Amino acid sequence: MTPFEIFFDLVFVFALTRIMALIGQQATPTTMVQGLILLVLLWFAWSSYTWLGNHTRAEAGVVRGGFLVAMAALFVAALAMPQAWTSGPGLDGPLLVALAYVVLRVVHLALYHWSAGDVPGLRARIRFFAAISAAGWVPLLLGALLSGAAHTVLWVAAFVIEIGGQRLSYARRGAWPLRSAGHFTERHGLVLIIALGESLVAAGVGAASAVTAPPVLGVALVGFAVTACLWWLYFDRAGPAAARVLAPAAGDRRDRIAADAYSQTHLLLITGVIYLALGIEQVLALVAGVHGGDGHARLTWSASVALYGGAGLYLGGRLLFLRLTGQPVGSSRPAVAALAVLLLPVGVLLPPAAALGLLGLLLLAAVGVERLPGRRWSPPATGPRSSTDTG
Structure with a gap:
């Protein structure tokens, strides 16, 4: 894991604090559900870039430029999250969050497609998933233009499409290829x-x-x-x-x-x-x-x-x-x-x-x-370590 990836994670942390600001000290069922929806949005954006950073160096060349654009979009989404369900002065909060999320996903898919040439069939898998993701962006953007229950229902539908599309992609074409187990587990441990x-x-x-x-x-x-x-x-x-x-x-x-x-x-x-x-x-x-x-x-x-x-x-x-x-x-x-x-x-x-x-x-x-005796567990031997692991 590199300092550049930690920088990306810090922007993610800022977004977490903004979700907590949305829910507020006097939490209600409504704000808790709204915060949960935004948390799902935020997590899938962060997770997608973790897979990308596992596939290619995040701090080098074109990928670094793309990551910086994504961080800027994530920062904008974080700033607008407390107004993600209400329109206030200035730019429309819900639309700003939706557009920033779309930018995050487009940049991720473009970078992943650009860097996937060395893995047979991966680009076709990314295009398949991108088509499903794009279908999920439609209710996301429509929901941002509406209010009340329609807004919430459409945003939930958008994330269901994203999650369902990911599972469908796994079922038909396999999960994303993991190159470094050490990098992957370290990133998830750090964010926790x-x-x-x-x-x-x-x-x-x-x-x-x-x-x-x-x-x-x-x-x-x-x-x-x-x-x-x-x-x-x-x-x-x-x-x-x-x-x-x-x-x-x-x-x-x-x-x-x-x-x-x-x-x-x-x-x-x-x-x-x-x-x-x-x-x-x-x-x-x-x-x-x-x-x-x-x-x-x-x-x-x-x-x-x-x-x-x-x-x-x-x-x-x-x-x-x-x-x-x-x-x-x-x-x-x-x-x-x-x-x-x-x-x-x-x-x-x-x-x-x-x-x-x-x-x-x-x-x-x-x-x-x-801590009870006998609770410590060690995985059974499974053969040599995968040759694709660089962590």
Whole structure:
């Protein structure tokens, strides 16, 4: 991974913060759904460039110029995301986001097609996928010109076409060829680290100037412990073991693991982290009495969904990641993920600090389960490492 790719990821991070700004501290079901749609849009843009950077050097020649254009488009989309569902002063926010996304995808497909000449059949595969993607841009642009439910429905349809088209392309022509497993796993691990960092930033935003008050500081430390548990559950064993599975894999199996376990499943992990960060932010805002609160209010249903639902989505995504990379799942891991979701009603009944503390205990239990004797797993020997891996 190069500094230029890290620069691209930093623009992606900025877009994540803008999605969180759209949802806001007083999250509602509407803003949470709107944020989710934009997060899917953002993820597929980032993921497509990760595959491109795995295929060819991102910091060299024509590709670097294209990446810079894409970064500019991503930056514009990020700036406009808080206005992605409403028209305000200046340029139309929804149309600006839609056009920036189309530019991102066009540049990606053009660069991938230009650099794919050394792989037989890859250019035909890219043209097939480009035709499907272009069909998805139609409802995206039409939705930007409308408002209300029509806007939302058309944008959802656009992303369904993109996702469905990708799966259809995989089924008919195979997954994208992966050249460097090391590069691919490193990029996904880095972006997950960045998302986890956002949960720490959210704690500071929620606490505001009241962070030095002992109760607020204590709750902030609980939020830190929650984030540390999420890190542990992926980076201590699951992530490294998956990398050891992907590196020696070859052919279609290698490409499928990369597409399913990383390009698809990591969206669940990132989404879970972002919504959990929003939940932590709202807990701290209530404890600190920010925005006129009295410090004794309860979480709203939306905040509880963000807190416990985000954790449940992360744990569920991790289970899928384990399964797709051939790691054992067992019975206790699904139970912990299900319990996180079942605690949703409890989140609105308990004081916010207690709700966060309960989640912290659940995640500590999940970490404890991973540390039990016999839980460490090593992938079976699968033969020599793939000759196409340059990572």
